[in-house]
Amino acid sequence: MLLIECPYCGPRDQSEFSNGGEAHVKRPDGSQEISDREWGEYVFIRSNPKGLFYERWVHSHGCRKWFNCVRDTSTDEILKIYKLDDPKPPLKDFENKIQTPSGEPDVGSGNFTVKK
C-alpha cells in the first residue's frame, strides 16, 4: 500500500487516490485522416513497462486534483511527483533497478521463484 504525496495536500494514504493509468498520452492529430490502426493504438494500447513508469493519479477523496508521478513498477517505489503542467522529467534522472526487461530487482520485487 502506497503513501502518496499529493502536490497540493501533502502525504496521504493511497485509499484517498485513484489511479489514472499512463501519463503523457497524446490524442493523435487529424482524427478524420488517421487509420483504424492508429486509432486502435490510441484507444487501447498503453505502455506497460517493468521499471520506470509515468502515470497519473487523482486525489479523488481529497482536493480532487490530478497530478503526475514517476513510479518504479518493479518495486512500487514512488520516485517523483509533479504537477500536470510541469515538464516530463527525463528517464535518465532515475535509476533503473532491473538489468533485463523482465528481470527482478535485488530488493522489493516480492518474487521468490527467481534466483537473483
Next chain:
Amino acid sequence: MKKKYSIFSIARNAFSGHKNWPKMWRSPEPREFYDAIIIGGGGHGLGTAYYLAKEHGLKNIAVIEKGWLGGGNTGRNTTIIRSNYLWDDSAHLYEHSLKLWENLSQELNYNVMFSQRGVMNLAHNEHDIKEIKRRISANNLNGIDSQWLSKEEIQKMVPIMNTDNLRYPVLGASFQPRGGVARHDAIAWGFAMRADEMGVDIIQNCEAQKIRTKNGKIEGVETSKGFIRANKIGVVASGHTSVLAETAGIRLPLQSKPLQALVSEPIKPIIDTVVMSAAVHAYVSQSDKGELVIGAGTDSYNSFTQRGGFNIIEETIRAMVELYPVFGKMKMLRQWGGIVDICPDASPIISKCDVEGLFFNCGWGTGGFKATPGSANVFAHTIAKNEPHQINAAFSLNRFVSGKLVDEHGAAAVAH
C-alpha cells in the same frame, strides 16, 4: 520410458520410503536451435508444448522458464474452473477447456484433482439478477449447464451463508454444476512430464531477455543461458508478456497488475462448492487440505511486485466476514499476489502478430487457470498451422484495430 502411476506404483515405492521415484522430467541444457520455443513454463506454456508434440507432431520443442515450473500465476490463483461466459466466442473457448479438464487426469495418467463441485455466482441486487439470468440463458443456448438458484436453494446448499442480514442481501445465484476446482501444481507437472516424454526440452531458471527479429521474421531469443535460434516462438508469460513483446518492438494492449489471494488455517469440511460474488467481491472454496481459498481483487495501479496492497485484502475479508459470519475468528495462513495481464475487454489474446513466427497467448487477466488446457490446445494449433483454430479466431490482436471486442467484464467476476 512412460511413467505410469497407479496404486501398485505407490505401494511399491512405499517399501523404499518413497525415495526412489524417478524424476518426472529431464533438466537439459538448451540446444542451439529449436523448431518452436515456448516462453513461460506455466500450465498454458507447458500445455502448448504438450499439444504441439502430441497433436501436431512437432519434435524439436523447448519450454523456457525464468523461475520454476508453475511458480507464476499457475501457482498463484484460486483454481476455479467454469465456463459460464456470456458471449458465444468466450463460451466456446472456456467450454472447450472445461471438456478437456474433464478427461485430463486420464489423458495424462496424472491426477489433476479436478473436482466438479459446482460454481455459484451470487446476485446482490436487481441489476445482478437481470445480468445473471441473461447470462444463464446465453449459456443454455450454447449448451453450457447453468441454472438459476433461488435464495432458499442457496441456503440449502451453503447453510453457513448470511443471506439477509447484510448490506447487500443475497437474492439468488447462477450455478454451474460442472464447474469446480483442480490442483494448480498438478496441471503444470502433468503437462511437463508428458511433454518431456515426447522429447520436449524443459529448461528452468532460464530467463528470456530479448526476442530477436530480422526483416520481420523471428530469429530466436536471447536468454540468461545464451542465444537460442528458433523458427517459431510462442510467448505465454502472463504479466511479463508485454515486456517481452516490447523487446521485439511490439506494443500489446495489456496492463499488468497484482491479483491477490489468501488461504486460511485448515478446518473440517464446511463448504462443498465454490461461491463467487462479483458485487461484494469475495470468492471462496475449500481445498482438500481443509483450507479456505479466498480470492481478492487487483490493485488499481500497474505493478510487477508479487504481493499487492493491503487495502485489497481488507476489502475482501470485510465482504467474507459479512457473508460468512462463522469465519470471523479464523486466521489466515498465507497471502500472495500474481501479476496478471489485463486486456481492455477482459478477454484473452491468442494470436499471431506482424512478425512472422511470433505468437502470443496472453491477456488472460484474472481468469486464466480455468482455460489452461483449452488455451494450450488452440494455441498449439495456431503455432503449428500458422493460423488460428476456429475457437480462438475471435481472440486475435486485430480486434483492437477492427473494434470487434469480446467484452467479458461481466463474466470475468473479478473487479478490475
